[in-house]
Amino acid sequence: HSVLTQPPSVSGAPGQRVTISCTGSSSNIGAGYDVHWYQHLPGTGPKLLIYGNSNRPSGVPDRFSGSKSGTSASLVISGLQTEDEADYFCQSYDSSLSDTYVFGTGTKVTVL
């Protein structure tokens, strides 16, 4: 049911920059619907990281940033830290499906 495509994994050393892509289609991201990003640690509930393509909720470090272009979006972690090791997934809305909220396949970030 994952309509949005993400790389299964990305990795980087502490301090490095990593980018996670989220590719959709003309009925979701390409239709103008915003992309939102969540961080998910095992055994916990997901945490909102970025909303409205590029906005950070209060308390989210500014090393996390998001952008959107066309039918894709990206999450960038600048200055990777050990506590950033987690799963990350994107989410948007789709106007062509009954499953109106759509999610990415998820990306595991590993800090080397």
Next chain:
Amino acid sequence: QVQLVESGGGVVQPGRSLRLSCEASGFTFSSYAMHWVRQAPGKGMEWVAVLSYEGTNKYYADSTKGRFTISRDNSKNTVYLQMNGLTIEDTAVYYCAKDTYFDGLLPPYYFDHWGQGALVTVSS
């Protein structure tokens, strides 16, 4: 702070029923739509259902329509998911999630808080 606590998960045989509960605190529960989202083992998140703030408007994913029912009791700050006719494909961790608006099918279409999840295992 906002807290969402799911309960009611467990092991159930195919064809049987189960009801999940999600108790909310730290915000005005009756003002927001509430969702259920699930994640099957090794899979991505899948949206299940949403219920508007007063319980009038409810929407379901195709995979759960006709089998699952979402409801809420604003006097108890609790949202429920009644799951009937469970199949092995319903095995997942079920999360309740708070919408940012009163109706779950109006923008901006995202979840600002999630619970820790309840594991539902359907097995014979």
